[in-house]
Amino acid sequence: MKTHDFLASGTVGDPAVNITIFAFFVIVTLIIVVTASGANRSTSDYYAGGRNFKGWQNGIAIGGDYLSAASFLGIGGLIALYGYDGFLYSIGFLVGWLLVLLLIAGPLRNTGRYTTADVFDLRLRNTRVRGAAAVSTLTISFFYLLAQMAGAGSLVSLLLGVSGGAGQFIVIVVVGIAMLIYVLVGGMKGTTWVQMIKAGILGVGTVVLTVWVMTECGFNFSNLLAHAAATSPSGKAVLGPGLLYGGGLSAHFNFVSLAMALVLGTAGLPHLIMRLYTVPDATEARRSVVWTVWLVGVFYLCTLVLGFGAMWLVGNKAILTAPGGSDSAVPLLAYHLGGTLLMGLVAAVAFATILAVVAGLTITASASFAHDVYAGILRGGDADPRDEVRVARTTAVVIGLVAVVVGFLARKIDVAFLVSLAFAIAASANLPSILYSLFWRRFTARGALWSIYGGLISSVGLIIFSPVVSGSASAASPSLITDPHVNFAFFPLSNPGIVTIPLAFFLGWLGSVTDPLPPEDARFARVQVRALTGVGAERGARG
């Protein structure tokens, strides 16, 4: 049995090394953000980085935006503890990209300007629909943000050995401030550069760790699995499904529900959709997504090795007792393999990941508020672009504050799981209306309102009345309210997708066919012609 000195001391590696490497990353990226971002005065600069990124650059940046702390820390940790069942996340997170590639990337790039609501506006021209789209964008971003900040919290406990409040709070505040500087100074252009750099070091770090683990087991995957199963208290059961989602029919349906949310949610995530507008045209947008698929695919294949590697080399007990719990599996693996320095590098990568994703979410949420609510609704589509950017910046500051506070409160929840809730909301509230807008002639404003609000309210509502919030006594997934006497969970599944996604599609259909107003054929014709041919799309300067 290997000894782990952190079990005694409570800390892994050297906090000073970890902080130094992370500070280095922040300083380098800040310099790049300041030099690369330029003036950022127009809305097209602030929201879309001037639409001049190349497809491959944006593809890498999308990967950087997508591979969140949930992927790096969360999935690695889930596989390390539960084996095969954690692998579902990797698969769902990747396969969902095909929907983006085939149906969303080109058509949405051709019909929108900055936000998801733009395509609804072109199709339905209705301020209430724009408002609904903004509400759903803000809600999804909030849940996603919650997940990232929670990840920051558990990372801090692990790296600095502080599980107490004050230390964690300070680090979360630092993350919030650095992120705000990226967003306020850099706008979309600066944020995109941060995403690209982060995707680069995350990719390199992951591949290095993976190769290292494979070296330890003689480049034989079967050996790795055998070693891992031999170390795990569950034995060979970790190699098959059922450890996390086994036992009882409701657990099986929970698994299917999660799978649906993962594969259909990606296409509805507002911060990824917004990234499609940073390239000159639809061809480049599609090309970006292809780059993303490769990057994300290789990354998730690596998580499989990292997860089983951590199960084998770090061990179940060490992961569970480490501060930060399952999220600490991959940093601990790095510590086991390469000692303090590698651990510091991996920790910095994880921090950078959180920082970059939070920046991407903040810019999306602030754009949605400024572009859809302020300019689109309050100013009736006639706002001064400078005012609009100013509103966006103010919103970003508010979001930064909210992120710090909720991140602190949510720091004990499992990260991969929190993100899966954001996916369920995105798949329910956004995806049906996007698809109907682009491809269904009879879709009306009422259908959109029913579908967006129906999907949003049902998914958030079912989460509130699920074991996520109250009534779960299981150690693997404790409720937000830990007191077992408080139990108002009547919905048995912790992921609502299996109910709410079909419901939102159904409501969109029902609202449209029962709408007394006739469908707007002329607008549908315009959306389809623009979506498929690209005529009239917002182009980049060099496009």
Place this chain on the structure above:
Amino acid sequence: MSVTQSASRRVSAYEVVHASREFRGLRRHFGSFVVPAIGVFLGWYFLYVICAAFAPNFMKTPLFGDVNVGMCFGILQFVLTFIVTVTYLRWGRRKFDVQATRLRTRLEQGRRR
């Protein structure tokens, strides 16, 4: 010429294009690739999910060494994703883009006239 006039004329121009044989051909072409592709990858994905949820013993069948059916099935999800991506890229570059660009150029020239 007032703004509303030009706007309403442009909308009706879109409707004319939308009903044209060439655009309907383009849309059919888009559907004839995208719909089966989505059917294949979603079908393959949910087959995997349902097997993992309801046929765990089948998934645990060892194939070689400690690699079992479930692990291979999972990795084949990655393989299919890559195949669909590459096929789509080729189809877009060789067929769809040519048709779409031709139609777009004509529309843009028509509008300038």
